[in-house]
Amino acid sequence: MPTISNKGHQMPASPIRKLVPYAEQATKDGKHIYYLNIGQPDIKTPEVALNAVKNNDIDILSYSRSEGSEEYRFKLAHYYNKHGIKVTHEDIIVTTGASEALLFLFSSIMDPNDEVIISEPFYANYIAFSTANGVKVVPAICNIDDNFALPSVETFEKLITPKTKAILICNPGNPTGALYSKEEVEQLAALAIKHDLFLVADEVYREFIYDGDKHYSIMQVDGIDEHAVIIDSVSKRYSMCGARVGCLVSKNKVVMQTVLKFAQARLSPPTYAQIASEAALETPQSYFDEVINEYVQRRNTLITELRKIEGVKVAKPKGAFYCIVELPVKNTDDFAQWLLEKFDINGETIMVAPAGGFYSTPGQGYNQIRIAYVLNQESLIKAVHILKEALKVYKD
Template identity: 85%
Template sequence: MPTISKKGKLMPASPIRKLVPYAEQAIKAGKHIYHLNIGQPDIKTPEVALNAVKENDIDILSYSRSEGSEQYRKKLAKYYAKHNIDVSHEDIIVTTGASEALLFLFSSIMDPGDEVIISEPFYANYIAFSTATGVNVVPAICSIDNNFALPPVDTFEKLITPKTKGILICNPGNPTGCLYSKEDIEQLSTLAIKHDLFLVADEVYREFVYDGHTHHSILQMEGIDQHAVIIDSVSKRYSMCGARVGCLVSKNKTVMQTVLKFAQARLSPPTYAQIASEAALDTPQSYFDDVIKEYVERRNILITELQKIKGVKVAVPKGAFYCIVELPIKNSDDFAQWLLEDFDVDGETVMVAPAGGFYSTPSVGINQIRIAYVLNKESLLKAVTILKEALNVYKD
């Protein structure tokens, strides 16, 4: 019988999606599920984006350029200028989501066996991207005890080996909601320049920053141009997860020329989704003001209610819309499955993402979950109430 590849065997299942079969069975059994497991916002997509597709008169749905339409990239450059990021459209390659941008980048700047340092816990698919490209993840471990603050820069420096090609951060962070300070970004930039490494920042949650804090992009730093790469996406910013449009931004011409070859191999990003994404750039600031106000209220309700549960520890997010929660249990994978298979309160239960999949370090985070507070406030309150009841009766 033919066998699959070693790489295929090593490819991890998504901690966010692997429980879907149990959720489907729960729904068939008549249960209502509050989904705290996935970052699918319930915020409405801006009408200007939807209308751009509905009202378009395309009669031949043709390929776009491999790097994305020039019109969209020029408009993106103006968007970045508003955020004090000085780039031209030639510094941007449009991708099929941020995921493709990272896959292209890993393939462009690292060979199999090379290493990338990532602050941990991190977005679970980073492990999948590293597995797909044969790259080794080296974790810079963060702790819930100090709200997942970035480790001291000397911690990163001690992890650098001859195989290290880059440092990857997510800012604001998924799954922690951690926001890095200007000093954090400056120190990482200095380190990248000192050791001639790439500094890669996943900045898809740039707009989602709370409590008067400011987002600091790596491309705002001095002297970093040849080392810095931004990964970005429309998915969360405009509640357009299904568009699957992202981009890669860098002033390093060699990197961009190399990434373009991978982009050419997959032909082009989706045309209609680029039309929607280009129109979304006209979304008024009032949209974001309302969205941020809503997320702050949701966060505050969630954190307040979680802190009332005995034995629960929770990190307070400063950005994005996720938090890591440590539970008084041994194994969150078992707990999450039990919630779907064997537990309900009046026919309702919750679905969470076990946090172990957001760590590369074995046995770390196995009593934690990630919660995405993308439900309305009433649903969040109900979900936490159910979670509390579940913890009262759950037996490891």
């Protein structure tokens, strides 16, 4: 019988999606599920984006340019300039989601057995992208007890070896909601320059910052042009996860020329989705003001309710719409499956994301879950009540 590759064996299953079969069975059994496991906002997509697709007069749905349509990239550059990120359309390559941007970047800047330092816990698919390229993840470990603050620059520097090619951060963070300050970003930038590394920032949650804080991009740092790469997406910003449009932004010409070769190999990003994404850039600020206000209320409600449960520890997010919750159980993989298979209150249960998959360090995160507060406040209160009652009866 033919065999699959070692890479195929090593590719991890998604901690967010691997419980889907159990959720589907629970639904068939008549249970109502509160989905806390995935960052799919219930916020409506801006009408301007939807109307751009509904009302267009395209006769032939043709390829776009491999780097994305020029008109869209011009408008993206204008968006970034408004946020203090000084780039032109030539510094942007449009991709099929932020995921493809990271895959192209890893393929462009790292060879098998090279290393990337990532603040941990991190978006689970970073491991998948690394595995796909034979790259080793070196974690810079953050801790729930200090709200998942970024480790010191000294900690990062100790992790650098001759194999290190890049440092990757998500700011604000998925799965923690941590927000990194201007000072922290500048310190990492200085470290990248000192050791001639790439500094990569996944900034897809840039718009979701709370409590009066401000987002500071790596590309706002002076002297970072040859080292900095931004990964971005329309998925969360405009509640357009299904569009699958992201981009890679860098002023490093060699990086961009190399990424473009990978982009050419997959031909082009989706045309209709680019039309919607271009139109989404016209979304008024009032949309974001309302969305951010809603997420702040959801966050506050969720944190308040979780902290009422004995034995539960939760970090308070400063951005994005996720939080890590530590539970008084040994293995949240088993607990999450049990919630779907064997527990309900009046026919209702919850689906959570076990946090072990957001760590590369063996043994870490197995008593934690990630909650995405993408449900309304009433649903969040009900979901936390279900969690509270489940913990009373669950046996490890």
